[in-house]
Amino acid sequence: MAMKTLTAEQKKALATLRERLGGISEEKRQAQRHLVAARKSIQKFLQAQQATVPQLAQALGMPADEALWHVTGMRKYGKVTEVGEEDDYPLYALVEIDDKPAAGH
Amino acid sequence: MNTQIDSSFTPDALVVGGGIAGLQSALDLADQGLKVLVVERQASIGGHMIALSKVFPTLDCASCITTPKMSAAAHHENITILTSTEVEAIESAGGVHHVKLLQKPTYVNFDKCIGCRLCEYACDTEYPDPFEEGLGAVKAIAVPFTNAIPQKAVLNAEHCSTCGTCARVCPTDAIEFDQQPRRLTIATDAVIVASGFKLNSITVKPQYNAQRSQDIISPLTLERLLAPHGPYGRVLRPSDGKIPGSIAFVQCAGSRDESIGVPYCSRVCCMYSIKQAMLLSGALPLADITIYYMDIRAFGKGYEQFFQNAKAMGINFVRGKVARIDPLDGGDLSLHVENTEEAENPIAERRHDLVVLAQGMIPGWNPAAATPVACAADGFVATTSLTAPTATVAPGIFVAGTAAGPKDIVDTIAEAGAAAMQASQYLFQKRAEALVG
Numbered sequence: 001m002a003m004k005t006l007t008a009e010q011k012k013a014l015a016t017l018r019e020r021l022g023g024i025s026e027e028k029r030q031a032q033r034h035l036v037a038a039r040k041s042i043q044k045f046l047q048a049q050q051a052t053v054p055q056l057a058q059a060l061g062m063p064a065d066e067a068l069w070h071v072t073g074m075r076k077y078g079k080v081t082e083v084g085e086e087d088d089y090p091l092y093a094l095v096e097i098d099d100k101p102a103a104g105h
Numbered sequence: 106m107n108t109q110i111d112s113s114f115t116p117d118a119l120v121v122g123g124g125i126a127g128l129q130s131a132l133d134l135a136d137q138g139l140k141v142l143v144v145e146r147q148a149s150i151g152g153h154m155i156a157l158s159k160v161f162p163t164l165d166c167a168s169c170i171t172t173p174k175m176s177a178a179a180h181h182e183n184i185t186i187l188t189s190t191e192v193e194a195i196e197s198a199g200g201v202h203h204v205k206l207l208q209k210p211t212y213v214n215f216d217k218c219i220g221c222r223l224c225e226y227a228c229d230t231e232y233p234d235p236f237e238e239g240l241g242a243v244k245a246i247a248v249p250f251t252n253a254i255p256q257k258a259v260l261n262a263e264h265c266s267t268c269g270t271c272a273r274v275c276p277t278d279a280i281e282f283d284q285q286p287r288r289l290t291i292a293t294d295a296v297i298v299a300s301g302f303k304l305n306s307i308t309v310k311p312q313y314n315a316q317r318s319q320d321i322i323s324p325l326t327l328e329r330l331l332a333p334h335g336p337y338g339r340v341l342r343p344s345d346g347k348i349p350g351s352i353a354f355v356q357c358a359g360s361r362d363e364s365i366g367v368p369y370c371s372r373v374c375c376m377y378s379i380k381q382a383m384l385l386s387g388a389l390p391l392a393d394i395t396i397y398y399m400d401i402r403a404f405g406k407g408y409e410q411f412f413q414n415a416k417a418m419g420i421n422f423v424r425g426k427v428a429r430i431d432p433l434d435g436g437d438l439s440l441h442v443e444n445t446e447e448a449e450n451p452i453a454e455r456r457h458d459l460v461v462l463a464q465g466m467i468p469g470w471n472p473a474a475a476t477p478v479a480c481a482a483d484g485f486v487a488t489t490s491l492t493a494p495t496a497t498v499a500p501g502i503f504v505a506g507t508a509a510g511p512k513d514i515v516d517t518i519a520e521a522g523a524a525a526m527q528a529s530q531y532l533f534q535k536r537a538e539a540l541v542g
Contacts, residue, residue, distance in 0.1 A: 001227055003273045010272050013282035017212070018267040032230060032266055053346030064345035065319055071346070072336050073231050073242030082338065088348045090341065 038062065038070050043094060046080065052089035109216065110185060111289060116142040118295040118528055119204050121192050121470075124152020125514060126506025126521040127299035128174045133525035134297075135183035139532060142291060143178065143186045144206060149253035150175050150186060152301055156236060156250075158331035160514055161380040162411035168252055175254045188255065193288075195296060195476035197499060200535065204291045210284035212260035213246075217279035220256035222248055224271035224280065232264040234336070238326040240343055241336030246271045246280075251334055294535060295501050295528045298478060298486055299521065300470035302507035305359045305367060307462055313358060318432040319344040321460045324377055331384050340388050342459050344436055349392060349459040352385055353440055354378040355427045356398040360465025360511075367465045369483055372511040374463035375402045379412055381461065382420045395421040395455070397442055405515065425451070430460060466511040478502055485510045495524035503528050 006014070018024065041060050045051060051059070057067040071092055074080035084091040118134050120127045123145030131141045143150065155175070157167035178184050187208060194205040225247040234243035236250045245264040248256055260271065260280070272280040307315040307323050315321040320342050322330075329335045342349050356378060360371035375398065382394045401422070403412040416422060424445050431439040433456070440455045447453070468485050472478040477499035481487040486504040489496045495503045505524035506517040 001223060001274050003270075006269050006272055010269070010280075010282065014267055014269050014272070017262065017265075017282040021262055021265075021267070024266060028266065035231060036229070057345070065343060068337075068341070068343070068346040069233070069240075069242060072240065075338070076241060076336075077226065077244075085348070088350065089346055090337075090339070090348070 038066070039074065042067070042070055042074065043079070046092065046094040050083055050091045050093040052086050052091055054089060056092075110142070110187070110291075112291065114142070114185070114291060116140045116185065116291065116293050117532055118142075118297060119144065119202070119291060119293045120297045120299055121472075122152065122299035122301055122506075122508070123147070123150030123178075123186060123188070124299060124301045124506065125154045125171060125174065126301065126508070126517045126524075127152070127297070128178045129518050129521035130297045130299055130505050130525040130528070131178055131184050132174065132181065133522050134529055135178075135181045137529050139183060139529060141184050142293070143184060144190050144192055144204075145186065145188045146191045148189050148211065148249045148259040149255070150178065150188065151252075151254065153325070154514060155252065156325065156332070157328045158333075158335075159380065159384060161376045162405070162407040164380070164383070172252050172254075175252075179254045186255075189259065192472075193475060195472075195478075195502070197477050197501070200501065201292050201294060202296050202501060204293060204296065206289050206291060208287040208289065210262075210286055211257070212262065212265075212281055212284050213258050214279045214281050215255060215257045217277045218257040219277055219279075220248060220258070221276065222258065223274045223276065224258050227270045227274040229268075229270070230264055230266050232261070237329050237336040238323065240326065240329060295503070295532050297503045297505055297521075297524050297528055298470075298472055298476075298497070298508050299505045299524075300468075300472070300508045302466040302511065303469045304464040305365070305467045307359075307464060309359055309365045309464075310362070310462075312429045313355070313427075313462060314430050314432055315462065318430075318438060318460075320436065320438060320458065321430060321432075321462060323464055324374070324381065324461055327381050327461050331381065331388065340385065342436070347436070347458065349389065351393045351457045352382075352389075352395070352459045352461070353427075353438075353455070353457040354382060354394075354396040354461045354463060355430070355440070356396065356463045357426070358462035358464060360463075361399070362465075367467065369465075369511070370402065371463075371465040372402070373466070373513045376405070376408055376411070376513065378461070378463050379403075379415045379420070383415050383418060386418055386420060393421065393457075394419075395423055395457070397423050397425055397427050397440070399424070399426055405513065466507060469508065476502070478504070483510070493527070495520060495527050501531055503531075 057064040083093045117139040190208045196203045228244040230245040231242040233239040234241040246260040403409045425443045429441040473480040479487045503524040505521040
């Protein structure tokens with residue numbers, strides 16, 4: 001994905017919005033850090049094996065509902081897929097993304 | 106779709122609400138050559154109906170009915186739609202209604218946004234998706250849902266980390282961090298209030314303990330679970346992702362109950378629960394499905410047959426009021442119920458792993474606070490007489506759909522057409538009187 005550099009006007013507008021929102025609260029920062037860490041840990045675990053939500057939750061020490069929410073988000077944005085069922089639970093696996101350019105390109 | 110207007114815009118009629126009632130009214134007025142402004146507080150039109158899986162009694166796909174209406178309204182030359190906009194007040198004088206609007210910032214220039222969703226994919230902040238009743242995740246900048254209209258990204262400032270990535274990846278420079286709330290007043294001759302409904306809180310009856318279990322869910326949550334493009338892609342228990350094997354529906358869990366201030370019948374719960382039970386039986390063929398009810402109100406065309414079909418499919422109907430629900434260790438839910446058809450041991454304890462509470466419809470908006478419209482004792486918009494069911498106490502202001510009281514989709518669409526007809530009759534009569542002088 002091509003990333004542009006923000007113009008001076010955009011930077012100024014962003015700073016104004018940040019100020020209007022009262023800055024980025026510590027609570028918001030913590031929530032973001034938690035989201036990134038949880039996603040990374042789920043990704044790492046699923047790289048090694050397929051798992052159900054309770055298996056993920058137990059292995060990563062997070063509540064099952066939270067593990068389900070993360071898996072749901074990862075599934076929506078194409079990072080996780082359902083590959084089967086185990087003991088009344090869907091089994092999830094990481095989607096393998098082929099970063100190599102296709103032949104001929 | 107025209108989304109940029111100012112106070113010089115004077116539509117013949119203004120419709121409050123872009124759900125199925127508002128869209129039907131707008132289309133019926135616009136087809137008569139009248140200019141209509143639709144004001145919707147959400148980021149997309151479509152209302153509750155666009156989030157439903159299927160409709161009763163035909164089991165037609167809800168979005169297959171709603172999306173063409175949304176699209177027809179959005180592309181109609183006589184209809185202008187403002188999303189993310191709320192009505193703050195209506196002041197009526199001399200037969201003209203001055204509607205005060207608050208347009209909330211979306212931080213995206215809709216004229217530039219092409220709906221490519223590159224900003225959404227690049228954003229690294231997610232929060233519980235309101236469209237999925239909190240079950241799914243959505244990015245801080247996103248197109249509200251797959252078939253949203255307009256197909257434009259909207260930034261949720263509350264969850265935005267202000268990292269600026271969306272602006273860096275936007276190919277059309279559509280992100281505008283400096284957008285401000287905008288107030289405008291629109292003068293119009295007629296208004297149709299189609300502000301819809303909401304469901305009362307799932308925790309309104311403490312004895313059902315919904316606050317203690319994520320597996321006691323609302324019917325709208327189940328609609329999303331049943332939708333083919335729902336959060337999980339299938340029906341799962343929200344607490345741990347288990348495929349439920351035993352599901353209960355508790356009827357009249359938020360209506361016909363004076364203790365919670367909703368003494369009236371919500372009119373749609375019996376039918377949507379039967380529909381959901383039938384859909385569940387298709388999605389989960391091995392699951393036990395039980396509907397606990399006081400009486401089944403299947404009054405519409407084809408509804409009784411629909412009820413009989415559900416019984417023939419093996420849905421279990423138990424006539425009895427659920428007194429209490431207790432979450433148990435391990436995730437199951439214990440229902441204490443009196444089965445009035447069981448003579449010897451009517452009091453029973455039944456266990457299920459997912460429970461749906463049939464919550465009651467309550468008004469989505471209270472117009473009485475800031476408009477000339479009056480509300481009845483139940484909180485819904487008051488109408489003037491049985492022979493003018495869409496007329497409010499304010500001349501030139503009409504009401505359609507669930508803003509006037511609980512009703513199903515069929516009745517809502519019929520009433521929306523009636524409101525449009527009464528409004529156009531009012532407008533044409535007013536024009537004729539002006540010509541005569």
